[in-house]
Amino acid sequence: MKALLLLLFILTGYSDLSAQDSTIVIIKAGNRVKDVLTAADIYYYPEFTDGNVILKNGTMISAKMNYSRLFDQMLFVGDKGDTLALADEKNIKFIAIGQDTFHYDGGYMRIIVDNDFVKLAEKHVWVVADVRKMGTHNRPTTTVAVTSYSTYSDGIDAAKSRDLILNEDIVLRKETQYYFGNAYNQFVLAGKKRLQQLFPKEEESIEDYLKKNKVNFSKKDDVEKLAQYLTGFY
Numbered sequence: 001m002k003a004l005l006l007l008l009f010i011l012t013g014y015s016d017l018s019a020q021d022s023t024i025v026i027i028k029a030g031n032r033v034k035d036v037l038t039a040a041d042i043y044y045y046p047e048f049t050d051g052n053v054i055l056k057n058g059t060m061i062s063a064k065m066n067y068s069r070l071f072d073q074m075l076f077v078g079d080k081g082d083t084l085a086l087a088d089e090k091n092i093k094f095i096a097i098g099q100d101t102f103h104y105d106g107g108y109m110r111i112i113v114d115n116d117f118v119k120l121a122e123k124h125v126w127v128v129a130d131v132r133k134m135g136t137h138n139r140p141t142t143t144v145a146v147t148s149y150s151t152y153s154d155g156i157d158a159a160k161s162r163d164l165i166l167n168e169d170i171v172l173r174k175e176t177q178y179y180f181g182n183a184y185n186q187f188v189l190a191g192k193k194r195l196q197q198l199f200p201k202e203e204e205s206i207e208d209y210l211k212k213n214k215v216n217f218s219k220k221d222d223v224e225k226l227a228q229y230l231t232g233f234y
Helices: 001-013 158-163 192-198 200-212 220-231
Strands: 024-027 049-053 059-068 075-076 083-085 091-098 100-104 108-114 119-134 140-148 169-181 187-189
Touching: 059 091, 075 140, 108 169, 119 220, 158 200, 169 192, 187 192, 192 200, 200 220
Parallel strands: none
Antiparallel strands: 024 169, 049 059, 049 091, 059 075, 075 083, 091 100, 100 108, 108 119, 119 140, 119 169, 169 187
């Protein structure tokens, strides 16, 4: 009964934050990440898959790769069989894994629409919706701390993070985020003002489209139609 009340409290308190995805999990203090989240929850692919990292200088690096939703990191299997995270992301032009293409711009995102001039990308990621600390008289207190789990992890190696034992109750929420990009591979989180700043010449056209069409920037079908509309200008 207490667990049910706790869940109802979280869902009520964070209903405005979790509109994009209703998946919410709680990792209790003293538990490991893998006690709650499975490998399928954390990794984008069921197993590490052949991929190529293309750098801005034209160099290509091949390895078995996978994307971590928990840490927003691209992981690869090293020469010794250990799992490592890609570094120096600013030097990456793009990453190709199977039929998927990932770009990095402050985080990794998978391209779902690309006509060279207008791009649309999506990101599936876990964010920290709440940190429950123990207050006076051993009563839990809550602090809204919507941020990436990698920020909360304080530098813990993402490749080994599933064994991390937490010392606080953490509420995680799974989000699907959409990003628009331009010909220069500059990406912004989907939203009216950011989109108009990304495509300043189409500012009035975007304004007109949004007045005539109800767009939910968290809904894939809506942002795909908007991307298709923008493509008509190029």
